[in-house]
Amino acid sequence: MNTKYLDLLAQKYDSEEKVVTEIINLKAILNLPKGTEHFVSDLHGEYQAFQHVLRNGSGRVKEKIRDLFEGVLPEEELNEFATLVYYPEEKIKLIKNRFDNKEELNEWYTLTIDRMIKLVSYASSKYTRSKLRKALPAQFVYITEELLYKTEDITNKESYYKKIVQQIISLGQADKLIIGLAYATQKLVVDHLHVVGDIYDRGPEPDKIMETLIHYPSVDIQWGNHDVLWIGAFAGSKVCLANILRICARYNNLEIIEDVYGINLRPLLNLAEKYYEDNPAFRPKIQADENPSNPEELEQITKMHQAIAMIQFKLESSIIKRRPYFNMTDRLLLEKMDMENEELTIHGKTYPLENTCFRTVDKEHPNQLLEEEEQVIDKLLFSIQHSEKLARHMKFLMKKGSLYLKYNGNLLIHGCIPIDEEGNMETMTIENKEYAGRELLDIFEHYLRHSFAHPEETDDLATDMVWYLWTGEYSSLFGKREMTTFERYFIKDKATHKERKNPYFYLREKEDICRKILEEFDMNPDQGHIINGHTPVKEIEGENPIKANGKMVVIDGGFSKAYQRTTGIAGYTLLYNSYGMQLVAHKHFNSKEEVLRDGTDVLSVKRLVDKELERKKVLETNVGEELLQEIYILNSLMEYRYMN
Numbered sequence: 122m123n124t125k126y127l128d129l130l131a132q133k134y135d136s137e138e139k140v141v142t143e144i145i146n147l148k149a150i151l152n153l154p155k156g157t158e159h160f161v162s163d164l165h166g167e168y169q170a171f172q173h174v175l176r177n178g179s180g181r182v183k184e185k186i187r188d189l190f191e192g193v194l195p196e197e198e199l200n201e202f203a204t205l206v207y208y209p210e211e212k213i214k215l216i217k218n219r220f221d222n223k224e225e226l227n228e229w230y231t232l233t234i235d236r237m238i239k240l241v242s243y244a245s246s247k248y249t250r251s252k253l254r255k256a257l258p259a260q261f262v263y264i265t266e267e268l269l270y271k272t273e274d275i276t277n278k279e280s281y282y283k284k285i286v287q288q289i290i291s292l293g294q295a296d297k298l299i300i301g302l303a304y305a306t307q308k309l310v311v312d313h314l315h316v317v318g319d320i321y322d323r324g325p326e327p328d329k330i331m332e333t334l335i336h337y338p339s340v341d342i343q344w345g346n347h348d349v350l351w352i353g354a355f356a357g358s359k360v361c362l363a364n365i366l367r368i369c370a371r372y373n374n375l376e377i378i379e380d381v382y383g384i385n386l387r388p389l390l391n392l393a394e395k396y397y398e399d400n401p402a403f404r405p406k407i408q409a410d411e412n413p414s415n416p417e418e419l420e421q422i423t424k425m426h427q428a429i430a431m432i433q434f435k436l437e438s439s440i441i442k443r444r445p446y447f448n449m450t451d452r453l454l455l456e457k458m459d460m461e462n463e464e465l466t467i468h469g470k471t472y473p474l475e476n477t478c479f480r481t482v483d484k485e486h487p488n489q490l491l492e493e494e495e496q497v498i499d500k501l502l503f504s505i506q507h508s509e510k511l512a513r514h515m516k517f518l519m520k521k522g523s524l525y526l527k528y529n530g531n532l533l534i535h536g537c538i539p540i541d542e543e544g545n546m547e548t549m550t551i552e553n554k555e556y557a558g559r560e561l562l563d564i565f566e567h568y569l570r571h572s573f574a575h576p577e578e579t580d581d582l583a584t585d586m587v588w589y590l591w592t593g594e595y596s597s598l599f600g601k602r603e604m605t606t607f608e609r610y611f612i613k614d615k616a617t618h619k620e621r622k623n624p625y626f627y628l629r630e631k632e633d634i635c636r637k638i639l640e641e642f643d644m645n646p647d648q649g650h651i652i653n654g655h656t657p658v659k660e661i662e663g664e665n666p667i668k669a670n671g672k673m674v675v676i677d678g679g680f681s682k683a684y685q686r687t688t689g690i691a692g693y694t695l696l697y698n699s700y701g702m703q704l705v706a707h708k709h710f711n712s713k714e715e716v717l718r719d720g721t722d723v724l725s726v727k728r729l730v731d732k733e734l735e736r737k738k739v740l741e742t743n744v745g746e747e748l749l750q751e752i753y754i755l756n757s758l759m760e761y762r763y764m765n
């Protein structure tokens with residue numbers, strides 16, 4: 122091994138003891154049970170629901186509480202205690218209101234601190250002391266450790282500990298300690314978070330989800346089609362930009378653009394006011410439980426929605442033309458339609474067009490942007506590329522994200538692996554070279570990263586490719602033959618709205634197909650699973666999220682409120698701990714306030730995906746591999762520095 126490197130390392134480990142201690146520490150960690158992985162997907166801006174799932178660890182917190190206190194505490198108190206762990210600040214306030222005097226409150230403090238200490242101690246039992254210490258509230262590490270010893274039954278010290286707790290209470294620190302311990306529990310029940318795509322679009326607060334992820338100790342992201350749309354917009358793709366604005370208008374979420382990311386929509390509004398009117402097809406979808414905006418505002422949004430949709434359709438045409446191998450010429454709908462008679466022929470059938478808004482479309486050159494439209498989209502692009510907050514969020518998406526991930530033997534991917542009816546990898550020719558399977562995904566990712574690194578390029582292949590990932594036939598994120606956005610706005614007949622799915626979506630029910638895909642990615646098909654998001658599992662219709670004899674798990678049950686009617690539940694999440702995998706189905710989440718008030722929890726049916734015969738250790742995980750490498754290096758340092 123390079124001695125320069127070892128010399129450098131010796132600055133950190135400057136004594137024999139330090140090296141030895143670290144080696145022993147790492148070896149000990151290798152033999153601990155593997156940490157719990159938590160998988161979520163398709164969050165779609167639903168920050169509150171996501172927070173809830175994070176805070177309850179998909180039911181892990183409740184499970185630990187049950188293990189400790191079931192039969193000891195009545196159900197109501199169990200629930201109340203669980204809620205305290207999820208939302209400690211708010212719950213403490215509510216509980217405190219209940220007491221008439223200090224004595225009662227102090228009694229509650231004493232009891233609660235004791236329970237919290239038991240819970241933290243139990244939740245940390247499979248981790249090292251050092252890990253526990255990191256999870257504890259910094260200012261209370263020493264005190265908490267003292268209290269934790271108590272649970273190891275040193276009864277003659279009883280009064281000493283009572284004193285500590287009393288001191289904490291009388292010094293006014295009890296709230297802080299309880300809050301700190303609650304968060305420590307949340308941190309301890311989950312070791313690593315995987316977000317299997319689609320953080321953005323439809324719901325109101327994707328930015329807050331991003332902030333949460335940025336501050337989360339251990340996380341990775343597999344990009345979803347909606348996420349790459351945002352990345353594309355930031356990386357210079359005007360058509361991706363038009364799409365994100367269109368979706369925000371459609372879901373009445375333009376605040377994200379204006380207020381959160383600070384993008385000025387005035388130019389778009391001016392254009393919209395000039396050319397568009399109210400139009401039922403472009404009124405935003407408003408959830409029944411949300412306050413509708415005032416009528417004037419709704420009309421403005423409806424107009425902007427049309428303005429940006431038309432810009433999108435025009436911009437798409439230029440890409441389709443300059444990239445013949447995207448194989449999308451049948452999507453050149455603006456030139457295919459008969460403007461005079463307001464008709465469009467698709468797959469040999471002619472349909473009337475309704476709710477049209479084609480005032481900016483020139484019959485001779487239907488794909489041509491008006492100069493005004495061009496100026497608007499340029500201004501918007503400038504503005505979006507100069508949003509500091511968006512830059513921070515997009516950089517994080519790039520840093521922690523990838524198109525697919527191999528992690529602890531499983532293959533995580535948002536959408537699909539494009540295959541044909543026989544289950545063979547589909548081939549796409551890009552610049553005269555053929556790509557399929559894993560190579561295709563790798564080249565997609567290569568282009569996406571290139572585009573991100575060159576935001577000044579707006580119509581090179583890499584930038585166009587990001588849009589292809591959003592909507593192309595062989596995109597591993599989209600997985601459908603075409604996106605029928607145009608038809609959904611302008612054609613009544615729902616048959617034209619259907620988007621034909623890649624055969625992957627029915628073939629993934631078969632074990633041999635899943636095994637083949639795992640092999641394509643050099644993974645062990647006996648051990649591995651494929652974990653997908655992207656397509657809502659319709660529990661209502663009896664669809665099973667566990668497919669292919671357990672080789673395939675689909676965890677999109679729809680955090681997105683807009684989709685809960687079709688799924689019947691509010692999302693699946695997956696847990697993978699040392700005992701195996703568990704799928705958790707979440708019931709509809711209304712609000713944090715409801716949980717706080719009623720102690721109701723969106724709890725969670727479990728189904729076993731897989732059960733390890735022997736408890737899995739850190740040694741057998743990705744982290745374990747890294748630790749082994751570290752041990753190897755430390756051993757080299759030991760020999761080089763201290764053993765001769």
Ligand SMILES: O=P(O)(O)OC[C@H]1O[C@](O)(COP(=O)(O)O)[C@@H](O)[C@@H]1O
Binds near residue numbers: 347601606
């Ligand atoms: O429900 P909306 O807003 O019409 O969006 C539908 C579009 O969203 C998509 O389903 C993609 O979004 P998902 O990744 O969430 O499925 C497209 O296939 C479809 O055209």
Ligand SMILES: [Mn+2]
Binds near residue numbers: 654
């Ligand atoms: Mn998706």
